[in-house]
Amino acid sequence: MERPLAQKPSCFVKDFNMGAMENKSLNVFNTSLTLAREDTATDDDYERIEGVIGHEYFHNWTGNRVTCRDWFQLTLKEGLTVYRDQEFSADMGSRARKRIEDVRILRAAQFPEDNGPMAHPIRPEKYAAIDNFYTATVYNKGAEVIRMYETLLGREGFRKGMDLYFERHDGSAVTCDDFRAAMQDANGRDLTQFERWYLQAGTPTVKATDSWDAETGTYSLTLGQKVPDTPGQVEKLPMQVPVRVGLLDRESGKELLSDTVLELTEESKTFELKLEEGATGKPVPSLLRGFSAPVKLEYDYSDEELSLLAAFDTDSFNRWESMQRLGSKAVLDAFAADDVDAFQPDAGFMDAMKRIVQDRVTEDLSLIAYALILPAESTLMQEAKPPIDPTRLHAARNRIRKVIASELKEDLQKRYEELTPPEDEPYVIDGPSASKRRLRNVLLAYLCTSGDAKAAELCGKHFKRAKGMTDKLAAFSCLCNMPDSEEAKEAIEQFLADAKGDANVIDKWFASQARADVDDLMPRVKKLMEHPEFSLKNPNRLRSVVSVFISSPQFHLPDGSGYDFALEMIPKVDALNPQVAARMANGAFRTWRLLDEQRQKMIQERLAKLTQAGLSKDAAEIVSKMQA
Structure with a gap:
């Protein structure tokens, strides 16, 4: 007899x-x-x-009751169960916010994997160490592939496919093809072409162009796709790509066409969309709504069009996406400027940011918070044209943040004060309260970009008044960016004392300092590793310092000291924990082909030395693929 989920035994280990x-x-x-x-x-x-x-309890069905025939089918259970835990969290909280969070993770972790030497399909064809199968591609892109079934078949059709899948295979070990067959048979659809999502690596690029016939009220959208070459795979075949679209009036922002799913199955196809209501001009397209496919979208949006979408789009994801596009353009323009430190972003971008800060209509404050956050540098690395100087890219992103903080200071300060709770207000853990804290802490980060005495004072006050770890950690992270201030020195001592030996809190103490935006981060990290609370043997503690530093911009300092640090640490960690060492090598070097010539040369030299270091099968496989 099946044990009820609540009674299934669990254990917790650090x-x-x-x-x-x-x-x-x-x-x-x-x-x-x-x-x-x-x-x-x-x-x-x-x-x-x-x-x-x-996720782990959903595995009782998708992973345990119906399991994998072999390791190559790992995404059958992991991709499907990630999708299930995403949907569960979306139902428990904010669906719009959850979708944004999931896509942020995908772009930061999986897109670089697809665009580097470790690129592989969600159903890989070979492996040296099975531990290396547990990747963002298998998990996160695998979940996006499951989501595309729902987009193509509709929610009811997807449920019919799931029901047939369980009916057919309960108690069995099956394959990804069995899952696809259940979706296909339950809905009477031919999904043969969809198998290419399991076979082909790489993130497809979908390019969109359009035209408008005012006389007939017909909007024509041409979509073309290109799947890039990846290690071991060239000349890819077209994918089956669901592209959810809507159309907005150019003047009023009114929605002229609601959610419509277009299926792109060829290299290029033109879709004609007839509008019943007259538009004041060529409509503004809202493309790839809800991120309906894990692709890179190319469309020549103007800043005015993006600002309109950010203000009026009925799709919450695309409102956020429009701000991300504006943010990316601002950062990459600064990156390309002769003088990064003197660059001024376009007035349209600043106006859009101002509207977001002043937004008092959007109920979910997390959506405002995310709209104010510039794209992550790992995402910008995928958008910039190689060769890339990562420290210059970091400086460009910081420049845009400083301009926002300076020009919108009054608005940022006013909103921050509005969100500051009375000292006697109880600390509540729920969705609305978390969203309020999230926005307030994003505003705090902007107000502290100057790093001056006033910023340190504000941050120190935020730290002392914090009733929960969310606000405390937000302030502490900002203070770590100004470590020479008295407020920072006091907070570093107080945070560790307050931890009272709690390992999870101490990990946060280490990680905040290991990712600090300071010029001398490398020596600070080495000093942290001398702390009596640090240990290479504990995976969480190791990740909180070494892995965090390796993912920071300072890892790529032009003197190569970060690469030397990785060369030193990977064999040491490998002797203790091959799985963590393999992930460390992947995290350190997966984007090296995007970098400038000098950095590429330095990394190749370190990889060659790692090849001779007698690494475990786990780490050696990663290093070998990096050099392929």
């Missing part, structure tokens, strides 16, 4: 490589993804815990 593991008889959880109190865990921690615990 020395664990994974976040969790869904063993049939005993779920194993990393303590960082289970233990939480308001004074030790942030709002984001609570949400991750909800998702991870949901």
